[in-house]
Amino acid sequence: MEHSKGELRRLKLLELIKAHGKISIQDITGATGCSEATARRDLDALEKSGQIIRTIGGAIYEGALKQSSELPFADKRFFEREGKEQIAAAAADLVQEGDVIGLTGGTTTFFIARALKLHRNITVVTNAVNIAYELAEAEGVQVVMIGGVMRAKSYELSGPLAESVIEKINVTKMFLGVDGVSVQHGFTMHSELEARIAQLMIERANEVYAVFDHSKLEKSALFTIIPLQQATGIITNKPPEDWFRQACRERQVAIHTGEGS
Structure with a gap:
C-alpha cells in the first residue's frame, strides 16, 4: 500500500x-x-x-514507560490511561454549571481537566501549571491559577505564595489526586509540599472527591493528606473490593466508578 x-x-x-x-x-x-x-x-x-x-x-x-515511586508527570500519564479516562468522565458528570472546581496536580486530575473542557460557566482552581495550560482555550471555563514555586516532576506550584491565594477562595467541589489509598493511612502523597496545598484546598471546599485508579489501593505514600472519612466520596475506575467498600460505608464515603455504579 x-x-x-x-x-x-x-x-x-x-x-x-x-x-x-x-x-x-x-x-x-x-x-x-x-x-x-x-x-x-x-x-x-x-x-x-x-x-x-x-x-x-x-x-x-x-x-x-517504566513505573517507579514517583515518575515525572509525562511518564505517568499512560499508566492505567483507560481507567483514568473513565474516572474523569465520572467526575465530570458531578460538575454542574456555576461550580468552582478545585483540581490538584496529577495524571488523573489532568484527564478530569480534559473532560471539563466543554462545560459551561464553571471555574477551575488549580495549582498545576499543565492543567491550567490544558484549559487555556476552553471558552466556558474560567481558570484560576494558584501561584508559587513549581516542582519539575509534577508541574505543581506550592509554598507561601500558593497558600496565601488559597486562603481567599471558595471551592464547591474538589477533585483530589493521590499517590496511595489505605484504610490505615487514608489518602497519601509523595510530596509534603503538595500534600500541604491539597490540605488547604480541602479546607476551602464544600465537597472533596479523591480520584484514583485501582493500582493506588492498599498503597501508602509518605504523607497523609486526609483520613478516609474526611472525603465526601471517592471516584475510581473499578468497583472496589468488599473490604474497602465496607470501610467507605462505615465512614459515610460515597463510591463512584467510571463503570457507572
Whole structure:
C-alpha cells in the first residue's frame, strides 16, 4: 500500500520516538528538517492514533514507560490511561454549571481537566501549571491559577505564595489526586509540599472527591493528606473490593466508578 508523504514522515517520526523513548519539537525539526508547525501537527496525529502522548514541548512513547515511586508527570500519564479516562468522565458528570472546581496536580486530575473542557460557566482552581495550560482555550471555563514555586516532576506550584491565594477562595467541589489509598493511612502523597496545598484546598471546599485508579489501593505514600472519612466520596475506575467498600460505608464515603455504579 502506498503511503503519502505525510504518512511516511510520521512513520519515521514514530520510529525516532520509539528509539529515544521521548522527543522534543527541536529534536524533530533537527532530525527531519520540517517546520515546528508540521512537527506539532504530526505529533497531534500520532497521539490520536494512541501510540504516543503529547507533552508541552514534544512527546513520549507509551512503550518506553517504566513505573517507579514517583515518575515525572509525562511518564505517568499512560499508566492505567483507560481507567483514568473513565474516572474523569465520572467526575465530570458531578460538575454542574456555576461550580468552582478545585483540581490538584496529577495524571488523573489532568484527564478530569480534559473532560471539563466543554462545560459551561464553571471555574477551575488549580495549582498545576499543565492543567491550567490544558484549559487555556476552553471558552466556558474560567481558570484560576494558584501561584508559587513549581516542582519539575509534577508541574505543581506550592509554598507561601500558593497558600496565601488559597486562603481567599471558595471551592464547591474538589477533585483530589493521590499517590496511595489505605484504610490505615487514608489518602497519601509523595510530596509534603503538595500534600500541604491539597490540605488547604480541602479546607476551602464544600465537597472533596479523591480520584484514583485501582493500582493506588492498599498503597501508602509518605504523607497523609486526609483520613478516609474526611472525603465526601471517592471516584475510581473499578468497583472496589468488599473490604474497602465496607470501610467507605462505615465512614459515610460515597463510591463512584467510571463503570457507572
